[in-house]
Amino acid sequence: MHLFDRCTELFDNGMNREVVEKVSRSxxxxxxxxxxxxxxxxxxxxxxxxxxxxxxxxxxxxxxPDVLERLRRLTATxxxxxxxxxxxxxLFSHFDREEFVDQVGQHSAMMKRExxxxxxVFRNTELIxxxxxxxxxxxxxxxxxxLCEDTAADQTAEHTTRKSYNDLHLLLFRDHVLSDDxxxxxxxxxKPDHHxxxxxxxxxxxxxxxxxxxxxxxHALLYMDYETLGEHQRESSGIFTxxxxxxxxxxxxxxxxxxxxxxxxxxxxxxxxxVSVQRPVSWADSGKNLSAWLSSDLxxxxxxxxxxxxxxxxxxxxEQILERVRRLSSSDHFYYMYPWKGDADAEVxxxxxxxxxxxxxxxRYMAALAALELKLS
Amino acid sequence: xxxxxxxxxxxxxxxxxxxxYGMVRALLDRGxxxxxxxxxxxxxxxxxxxxxxxxxxxxxxxxxxxxxxxEDLSMGCMEARQRxxxxxxxxxxxxxxxxxxxxxxxxxxxxxxxxVIPHVDxxxxxxxxxxxxxxxxxxxxxxxxxLVCHVHSIEYxxxxxxxxxxxxxxxxxxxxxxxRVVTVSRFTAAAVHxxxxxxxxxxxxxxxxxxxxxxxxxCEKMFNEPVVLFMGRMTCQKxxxxxxxxxxxVLSSYPEVRFVMAGHGDMLHNLIHRSAYxxxxxxVLFTGFLNRDEVHRVLCVSDIFVAPSVSxxxxxxxxxxxxxxxxxxxxxxxxxxxxxxxVLTADYWNVSGMSRQIVSLLKNPARIRQLSVQGKAEADxxxxxxxxxxxxxxxxxxx
Numbered sequence: 001m002h003l004f005d006r007c008t009e010l011f012d013n014g015m016n017r018e019v020v021e022k023v024s025r026s027x028x029x030x031x032x033x034x035x036x037x038x039x040x041x042x043x044x045x046x047x048x049x050x051x052x053x054x055x056x057x058x059x060x061x062x063x064x065p066d067v068l069e070r071l072r073r074l075t076a077t078x079x080x081x082x083x084x085x086x087x088x089x090x091l092f093s094h095f096d097r098e099e100f101v102d103q104v105g106q107h108s109a110m111m112k113r114e115x116x117x118x119x120x121v122f123r124n125t126e127l128i129x130x131x132x133x134x135x136x137x138x139x140x141x142x143x144x145x146x147l148c149e150d151t152a153a154d155q156t157a158e159h160t161t162r163k164s165y166n167d168l169h170l171l172l173f174r175d176h177v178l179s180d181d182x183x184x185x186x187x188x189x190x191k192p193d194h195h196x197x198x199x200x201x202x203x204x205x206x207x208x209x210x211x212x213x214x215x216x217x218x219h220a221l222l223y224m225d226y227e228t229l230g231e232h233q234r235e236s237s238g239i240f241t242x243x244x245x246x247x248x249x250x251x252x253x254x255x256x257x258x259x260x261x262x263x264x265x266x267x268x269x270x271x272x273x274x275v276s277v278q279r280p281v282s283w284a285d286s287g288k289n290l291s292a293w294l295s296s297d298l299x300x301x302x303x304x305x306x307x308x309x310x311x312x313x314x315x316x317x318x319e320q321i322l323e324r325v326r327r328l329s330s331s332d333h334f335y336y337m338y339p340w341k342g343d344a345d346a347e348v349x350x351x352x353x354x355x356x357x358x359x360x361x362x363x364r365y366m367a368a369l370a371a372l373e374l375k376l377s
Numbered sequence: 378x379x380x381x382x383x384x385x386x387x388x389x390x391x392x393x394x395x396x397x398y399g400m401v402r403a404l405l406d407r408g409x410x411x412x413x414x415x416x417x418x419x420x421x422x423x424x425x426x427x428x429x430x431x432x433x434x435x436x437x438x439x440x441x442x443x444x445x446x447x448e449d450l451s452m453g454c455m456e457a458r459q460r461x462x463x464x465x466x467x468x469x470x471x472x473x474x475x476x477x478x479x480x481x482x483x484x485x486x487x488x489x490x491x492x493v494i495p496h497v498d499x500x501x502x503x504x505x506x507x508x509x510x511x512x513x514x515x516x517x518x519x520x521x522x523x524l525v526c527h528v529h530s531i532e533y534x535x536x537x538x539x540x541x542x543x544x545x546x547x548x549x550x551x552x553x554x555x556x557r558v559v560t561v562s563r564f565t566a567a568a569v570h571x572x573x574x575x576x577x578x579x580x581x582x583x584x585x586x587x588x589x590x591x592x593x594x595x596c597e598k599m600f601n602e603p604v605v606l607f608m609g610r611m612t613c614q615k616x617x618x619x620x621x622x623x624x625x626x627v628l629s630s631y632p633e634v635r636f637v638m639a640g641h642g643d644m645l646h647n648l649i650h651r652s653a654y655x656x657x658x659x660x661v662l663f664t665g666f667l668n669r670d671e672v673h674r675v676l677c678v679s680d681i682f683v684a685p686s687v688s689x690x691x692x693x694x695x696x697x698x699x700x701x702x703x704x705x706x707x708x709x710x711x712x713x714x715x716x717x718x719x720v721l722t723a724d725y726w727n728v729s730g731m732s733r734q735i736v737s738l739l740k741n742p743a744r745i746r747q748l749s750v751q752g753k754a755e756a757d758x759x760x761x762x763x764x765x766x767x768x769x770x771x772x773x774x775x776x
Binding site: 359360362 | 599600601645646649652656659663665
């Protein structure tokens, strides 16, 4: 919103709808159909996991309920594990334990309500992890496994399961090379003939397993945006065929199989070493830290202002306003304020942003916070 | 009268367009018929005989291919004027940018004039600011009609320094060869004399008026705390960086206040970053470019208007703010201070002084009310009609 236009609605529902419908057409519908057909063909041995925010469930409900229906059917097959996270995909793990725990609780309740599942595996927003998060999650008995970026582990043991520094959780590490091979590097724009093929990729997977064949159940955590299927990598790139072929190769192989993050719980824990992560590590940008959301002056000032407004809304106990501030706490808002010039990450921020500039994103965000402040006064 | 200007509502980037709009309406009211020519990809003439025409913009457009003129009545849709956009006007290729140093468009404008001159009758030529002077001189050369060059600002004002030498050249030649020079203030008359050596006898000062739409949107205060407003182009001429520094100082001693910075310009992003760097939370809010409707809203929710221009020939927004009952603090380097007296003034470089003035106003709401009432009464007496009377007299002298 702009501060002085006639529009009193904080969120641009027109644009939200447009984006949800567009991505549903390119990804959510065809990708869910593809996964359903794989489940149908290969049965319960085909396994995958989803992490779905409260924000997106709300929007799917309004604009593309058929997507939500497909996701429900898919999870009901028993092939899909659902993960826990914060309801609003926020950054509170870094700022406010109480709010973080609240939002995680809200998300779990929503998962129970919408999908009749209580998640056992937790992934924080954009895989942000540090030791505090394991502590904060100690109040949830259900969470036994946490996902994080492999750069959080020490170099020698990337592909093995570890324990959190306090022994409370198992940590699984995303294989960023193998994941980004698909998510970022699947289609080679310079050489269109050099698309990644399922065969090549399967051999990479096999090699990686052989390298780690030390009897500790080697695995690779492939973790990427759902939008990789059809939105970031268009259907014309052959991404759907790739996934189908890869699945076939894996099912024909004796060395490889699919597994869920929670399957790691069956591993013996005695041999596992502990990992302490003292500074937040994420999967975003080349820094793999919080810089994607909290490095520029705009981001910091916007965050401080939001925290102030949230604190006031909490004191007032006004649920309606609190809900709106929480929607403004989504990490994406800060992501759009990252400078678009100066480094290799800038282009990615620009690709995702609906705004013409980071400053425009900031101006509108601050106006929205001011409008909420008005309601609080 | 042949009226040459660079911008006219609905498409405006700054104050020149609104000034021309007010002036043209007042002249039409006084029985002066106006043929308006705007820059664009295609030559077009807007012939106005009655006041409504300033909104309807009846337009004749020249078609290069057929070599014929056709009527286009779709340019001046009132609704589009409110939104600050007009599709039809875009199609003519009209792109207002008188505040940039786009010298190439000056020659395009002159080419359009060559097409227009044989198809329009006029007794006098009135050209507004440097981009139109070249075209004005051409029209004068071809028809022998007297040329009035109207100075709304000169390069030295816009650039906060010497600026572009070539633009100096266009300004100097236009003003030297004009039959009369009109400036919007004595401040600018002195600058035109000082920089370009124009003899004071050839200069007439005609202060601007202001125009407020008749159907005003109802409005109420948005914030509980007082609001201090900057409104104008975010360019160094208008001193938005000075405003931000004032805001920073005021907030450090008087936090219960909100600053709003309305407008667009090349300094906007820099100012946004600076306010964030200072951690001013959202005590300083930016709005971006506002259309007329939004201008009304922002004036309506504000209490104090600060215009710390570095060098401002007039500054119509000060009159608009006063007429809406805002207490005004304006730099002494602004021509509008010649026309009104119930405002606070300071030199633009006196940041600490202005900050103290604002704090003392904030601590003294009775003083804000007093300035508001007196300022409104004073602004209500200013009108474009006064300017139209002076201009009509001037035209009379030349004919």
